[in-house]
Amino acid sequence: KNQVEQSPQSLIILEGKNCTLQCNYTVSPFSNLRWYKQDTGRGPVSLTIMTFSENTKSNGRYTATLDADTKQSSLHITASQLSDSASYICVVSESTGRRALTFGSGTRLQVQP
Amino acid sequence: DADVTQTPRNRITKTGKRIMLECSQTKGHDRMYWYRQDPGLGLRLIYYSFDVKDINKGEISDGYSVSRQAQAKFSLSLESAIPNQTALYFCATSDSRSGYQPQHFGDGTRLSIL
Numbered sequence A: 001k002n003q004v005e006q007s008p009q010s011l012i013i014l015e016g017k018n019c020t021l022q023c024n025y026t027v028s029p030f031s032n033l034r035w036y037k038q039d040t041g042r043g044p045v046s047l048t049i050m051t052f053s054e055n056t057k058s059n060g061r062y063t064a065t066l067d068a069d070t071k072q073s074s075l076h077i078t079a080s081q082l083s084d085s086a087s088y089i090c091v092v093s094e095s096t097g098r099r100a101l102t103f104g105s106g107t108r109l110q111v112q113p
Numbered sequence B: 001d002a003d004v005t006q007t008p009r010n011r012i013t014k015t016g017k018r019i020m021l022e023c024s025q026t027k028g029h030d031r032m033y034w035y036r037q038d039p040g041l042g043l044r045l046i047y048y049s050f051d052v053k054d055i056n057k058g059e060i061s062d063g064y065s066v067s068r069q070a071q072a073k074f075s076l077s078l079e080s081a082i083p084n085q086t087a088l089y090f091c092a093t094s095d096s097r098s099g100y101q102p103q104h105f106g107d108g109t110r111l112s113i114l
Helices: none
Strands: A004-007 A010-014 A019-025 A030-038 A045-051 A056-059 A062-067 A072-077 A086-094 A101-103 A107-112 B004-007 B010-013 B019-025 B031-037 B044-051 B054-057 B064-070 B073-078 B087-094 B109-113
Touching: A004 A086, A010 A019, A019 A030, A019 A086, A019 A107, A030 A062, A030 A072, A045 A056, A045 A062, A045 A072, A072 A086, B004 B087, B010 B019, B019 B031, B019 B087, B019 B109, B031 B064, B031 B073, B044 B064, B044 B073, B073 B087
Parallel strands: A010 A107, B010 B109
Antiparallel strands: A004 A019, A019 A072, A030 A045, A030 A086, A056 A062, A062 A072, A086 A101, A086 A107, B004 B019, B019 B073, B031 B044, B031 B087, B044 B054, B064 B073, B087 B109
């Protein structure tokens, strides 16, 4: 069964610090991996999408990495801001049929002043 | 104005009632999706529609039905609500060029069934 595991479940950091969120998956065959940010009371918003051939992709202070061999991805947040407080969700797509998605349960990040 | 609008944003109702959640979009996307989110779990797909005449069950469609009234409108119905359908429901859209992944989500409907 396809699975996406995210760690840690929750994280508290001080404003200005960096942090890294992890995503491990068993989805096969792999098509792409997407990171979403979900603010409290809002829908998820896409941050990055990575295909098999991409190792790193940045979106401002967010940098995602992908190791398709070990089936691991990370989301690194640099110089955190209070507005980064949110849940971060990793989603992996299969490459067959209608590209079924498997969602991780998310990492809840709290940035404190 | 939001690109994907869900109504209502919050709803409390009783077991056995029929409930309809509505979603409309101004993105011009042909694909629409309904998901539910429960604490500690990832989003799970209920139904999806690739165009007005193409509606498909997701992984947890039992107890739900949908209607795609127009390209811009996709509604989700609970025919006889039960407490374990208490959850946060999201509508999402995508266009065919982006493949099968939802690109834009609404802000959700928080549904509580007593």
